[in-house]
Amino acid sequence: MTNGPRTARRVPAGAAVLREDVTDAIRAAVFEELAAVGFARMSIEGIARRAGVGKTAVYRRWKSKLALVLDLVSVFAAQGLPAPATGSLYGDVRALLQVASAALRHPVASQVIPDLLVESARNPEIADTIRATLLDGQQGIAAVIVRDAVARGELREGTDPDTALDVIVGPLYWRLAVVRGPLPKGYLDQLAASAVAALRHG
Structure with a gap:
């Protein structure tokens, strides 16, 4: 040596x-x-x-x-946040809505996300990337929320995470990305309570 x-x-x-x-x-x-x-x-x-x-x-x-x-x-998408772990279904749903609301109301994201979704209908590469990054990440978070809620006895075994994600985030996306209306005071609290009630009802 x-x-x-x-x-x-x-x-x-x-x-x-x-x-x-x-x-x-x-x-x-x-x-x-x-x-x-x-x-x-x-x-x-x-x-x-x-x-x-x-x-x-x-x-x-x-x-x-x-x-x-x-x-x-x-x-x-790589900068996504981990799934919430508040200890309750309502708390997790409310936390997810808070994060999604902040992202959709961001002055740049509010313009970019809808435009990319429109382009994804015309361009398979954009559609595949959005699905593999943004959508898969959100589905993963929903799966954790549902899994934890089932373990606590707050949701029935077999609750579908994809449906849960639609129920939780769908109305918020409609309000902020399509209608583009302001969120009334207490809207996220009411939406979280409604989503939890719907998921529990099945």
Whole structure:
């Protein structure tokens, strides 16, 4: 074994070093561009302009605007919160509604999410990514809520988590993403109580 001088690892000649701060700036610009013009009118040129970089910086990271948006959805979904564990079905449902409400009322997300859902009807790649990231994550949370409620005796064995998710989040999505109306005082409390009653009734 020798104790000769150590040599620093060198980046292979010609390899591009992608700065993380530039990547973050581009992702932020995509959110802004989606909110401003929608997916159909979004362009790499507009994204680069908002991010303060050249188009080349964008294309080094993503081959197209579709690849960029799919990556963004995946990154967003990876930041999801764990399932609530309040100790009661009502508490878990209320906590889930609080998180979903905050996400749907976010000034950028409120514009981006509906637009991506519309595009997913035309583009199978977007539909598959949304299903595999956003939807699967929400279904996982619903499954945990139902499992814990069954274990506590609050719900019957065999309660369907997918139906539970529809009952819990469906009315909130309708109000915030479709109707786009404000939430009256106490709305989330009332919605949580109604969802729990419906799930218990079966």
